[in-house]
Amino acid sequence: MADDYLILSRDDRLEALGVAATASGRPVHLLEKDIWVVWTIDALFSAEFGKHLVFKGGTSLSKGYGVIGRFSEDIDVTYDVRQLIPGLIGDGPLIPKTNSQARKWRDAIDKKLPVSVQDKALPAVNEHIKATGVDVQVAVEGSNIYIDYDPLAKGTGYVAPRVTVEFGGRSTGEPCEERQITCDAAEHLPVLTFPTAKPRLMLPKRTFWEKATAVHVFCRGNFRGDRYSRHWHDLVRLDEAGHAQAALEDRALANNVAEFKSKFFREKDSQGNPIDYAAAISGDLQLVPDAEALKALEADYEKMAEDGILLDDAEPFDDLIEDCADLQRRANAKDEEA
Numbered sequence: 001m002a003d004d005y006l007i008l009s010r011d012d013r014l015e016a017l018g019v020a021a022t023a024s025g026r027p028v029h030l031l032e033k034d035i036w037v038v039w040t041i042d043a044l045f046s047a048e049f050g051k052h053l054v055f056k057g058g059t060s061l062s063k064g065y066g067v068i069g070r071f072s073e074d075i076d077v078t079y080d081v082r083q084l085i086p087g088l089i090g091d092g093p094l095i096p097k098t099n100s101q102a103r104k105w106r107d108a109i110d111k112k113l114p115v116s117v118q119d120k121a122l123p124a125v126n127e128h129i130k131a132t133g134v135d136v137q138v139a140v141e142g143s144n145i146y147i148d149y150d151p152l153a154k155g156t157g158y159v160a161p162r163v164t165v166e167f168g169g170r171s172t173g174e175p176c177e178e179r180q181i182t183c184d185a186a187e188h189l190p191v192l193t194f195p196t197a198k199p200r201l202m203l204p205k206r207t208f209w210e211k212a213t214a215v216h217v218f219c220r221g222n223f224r225g226d227r228y229s230r231h232w233h234d235l236v237r238l239d240e241a242g243h244a245q246a247a248l249e250d251r252a253l254a255n256n257v258a259e260f261k262s263k264f265f266r267e268k269d270s271q272g273n274p275i276d277y278a279a280a281i282s283g284d285l286q287l288v289p290d291a292e293a294l295k296a297l298e299a300d301y302e303k304m305a306e307d308g309i310l311l312d313d314a315e316p317f318d319d320l321i322e323d324c325a326d327l328q329r330r331a332n333a334k335d336e337e338a
Contacts, residue, residue: 005035005185005192006134014152016192020185027308028153030071031185033161035194036136036149038063038183040075040163042197043128049120052080054173056202056210058234063181064201068237069313070230070304074164078173078202081105084112094172095259102263106170113143113169121145121167132195143167158307170264175203175253204243205250209257211235212247212285212331213277215324218293219286221270229301229317233310235287236323248331254281287328288321 005013017028024031037059044050057076061067082089085108096102122140125147129136137148144166151161179201183194202210211231218228238244247253258277267275276284289297298317305314 002191002193005189005194006039006132008192010152016189017152017185020188023188024184026071026184026311027155029151029155029159029161030308030311031183032149032152033073033159033163034071034184036147036163037073037075038181038197039128039132039134039195040125040147040165041181041199042195043125044075044077044121044165045197045199047120047124047127049116049124050199052083053200054078054080054176054202055199056173056207058230060199060201061204061207061234061238064179064199065204065241067204067241067243068234069311070233071159071309071311072230073159073309074166076166076168078171079113079116079167079169080172081109081169082172084109084116084169095256096263099263099266106264109169113167114140116169117143117145117167121165143169156303156307158303159309171260173200173202175206176200177203204238204241205247206253206257208235208238208244208247209254209281211238212287213257213261213280216277216280216286217267217269217275219289220275222267222275227300227304229297229304230309232287232297232320232324233301233313235327236320237313239323239327244327244331257281283332285328285331287324287331294321 005016008016014028017031020026020031021028041055044053045055054077055064055075056078058068058072059075062070062072081094085105088105088108096105118140122138122145125138125145129138135150139146144164147163147165149161177200178198180196180198182196186194211234215231215235235244258281261277269275280286301317301320304310
């Protein structure tokens, strides 16, 4: 019977991951964090309330679909809005009809989501800690859960020994499907057992539009946030895997995302004008920012590469942007044809 990795001594765990690192070419600190990511996903989706969650974002693409080769370190989860504010939604549409209604929904969601994280998600994680016998520290801040572990190895510091779960509650997370996920180290250490999980994942074609519209906002001069270059990398990989084409052909989905973001994620460009998401999905999508923003993205991209996050999936930054420019041309040309 295979031994459980989680209950091995610290030295034995480090030795095991050293073997996996040699076999896979992946750094020990990333293999280790990946284990805690899968452990956390299992904690959430094996709980009763997990049936109301959808796993999305870059980590869902790497763990659930193998679309991206880069290491995606944290967890984005949607808590079904129908469970948060059933009294406001009722049997009506899942996107508010007016901006005033959207504000009312947002206020209610922002109030109830942290309570649900505290009352449902945190106990699930704590129960999983007891069940698996691990030594981690858990904290909740607002709608986020932070799980800190004592690392066996460290990289450059870009990737912290902490799993962050970011909860959102403004949609259903659909379309989605259930898929099995495993730890990256598992295939190289068959004598050990590792955490596994079976979450519901947002389909990649919706993830494409989520990321493409976020990149569009950035390119229009809204530079809030850092560690953004991963989104350009992910868009190119989604394109190479055919998911971008599927997204471009699904006009109903594109319209749904545009309408959703126009109500729940209203943003302004560098001139103070509202971002027009409907235009973005209908021939005016921008995926390549100006020269100043490109410098910031390139610096972040280089930091990812230095810490091994891109693994064997790195490419010259200029090539990445050229691929995004081509994707932008095709997306907008397709809308013009339509």
